[in-house]
Amino acid sequence: MSRQLKLGAFLMATGHHVAAWRHPQVPANAGLDFAHYKRLAQIAEAAKFDTLFVADSVAAPTQDIASRMARSDHFEPLTLLSALSAVTERIGLIATATTSYNEPYHVARKFASLDHLSGGRAGWNLVTSDNAAEALNFGRDEHIGHAERYSRAREFHQVVTGLWDSWEDDAFVRDKASGAYYDPSKLHVLDHVGEHFRVKGPLNVARSPQGQPVIVQAGSSETGRELAAQTAEVVFTAQTSLSGAQAFYADLKGRLAKYGRSADSLKIMPGVFVVVGQTEAEAQEKCETFQQLVEPEVGVALLGRMLGNFDLSKYPLDGPLPELPLTDSGQQSRQKLLTELAGRENLTLAELGRRIAGGRGHYSLVGTPAQIADRLQEWFEQGAADGFNVLVPHLPGGLEDFANGVVAELQRRGLFRTEYEGRTLRENLGLARPQNRFV
């Protein structure tokens, strides 16, 4: 069968557009409405999406402008996806969990549990936290710096995956006749002692259906790419142009060989923000409806956060983006992308805030299903992507539009599945089941 693209449904309460919650067709209380999420999961699964994807931050914004944004109340991703595992059967479940404000044992245990609960559909989006405010909830005055975060992340990953191999696949014999619950020769105690962690093990969860949940990484700086090359099986990234995405794709795939990995063992899935209409004019009009709802101060607050936790409220809205130091707390790759965008198009602060109000800097497409499919096909066939993590302005409407229009078009072109190939997330993504390192 010819190569087909992978799709993730990036769920976010009322939708990705910062003003979506104010739209008449959007349930403003969606962030904590399980029925809403259940519907999203079922729409995505009916459309054969590979995964649901849930981002996270372990802090709520506190600046005054936060009271005008729907960003302060939402479900914790692992809890949400555990509940969704019970109302879905085939779709993958990727939750974000930070390596900066967690302990590896907790993370290993929860994701192994989700993998068991879901019959092998769990994925861990390993992030290092791009929100400086998180530090204040974990006994620190300041966020951990960029280099230190990645150093901790690397070791965190080693410990988590080591714990996932605590038990061989057939360790639990549970033989009532002999009284042997498990075979002690198939137990492996990790005994990890490192720079950041000391973890004895073993994990108190049997090896999970996928062997190990799928490792997803979202970070695209130099350090982020190196960690991805070493550890990730899926990479979520923000790219704005075909040429930029091609360069990122070639760079990251090119780093795999030195870790003994094949190009196929890592799937690169840029984010794409999509507004779909029956006609191009209708799509533009839909997009404009959301844009009209953005207060300039809200757009600029979002911009400041995405540039790496800067307060831009003291700068004139109609002035240029001020010179900012390299962020040490946020995403360096996103800061670069947004700064380049502002310079290239000579945008004022308010214009840039408005520009990213929907897709936060991700590649954005507004058009008919065929127009959108053309661009996705181009990126997929020209070495820029193995698939896409799809962001829609509002939920559930935007996801329905994408499923009914764009997915159907991709299927007609033979670029996307019409039935799941496998039972587990690994099987559907075409990723091998990892060997237990102790065997």
Ligand SMILES: Cc1cc2nc3c(=O)[nH]c(=O)nc-3n(C[C@H](O)[C@H](O)[C@H](O)COP(=O)(O)O)c2cc1C
């Ligand atoms: C596309 C993308 C999505 C991300 N999503 C999250 C997230 O949901 N939660 C989070 O704490 N960090 C997120 N991050 C940031 C990561 O934590 C990253 O490890 C770190 O902040 C630095 O990113 P960088 O390597 O681009 O500098 C994301 C990064 C990218 C590029």
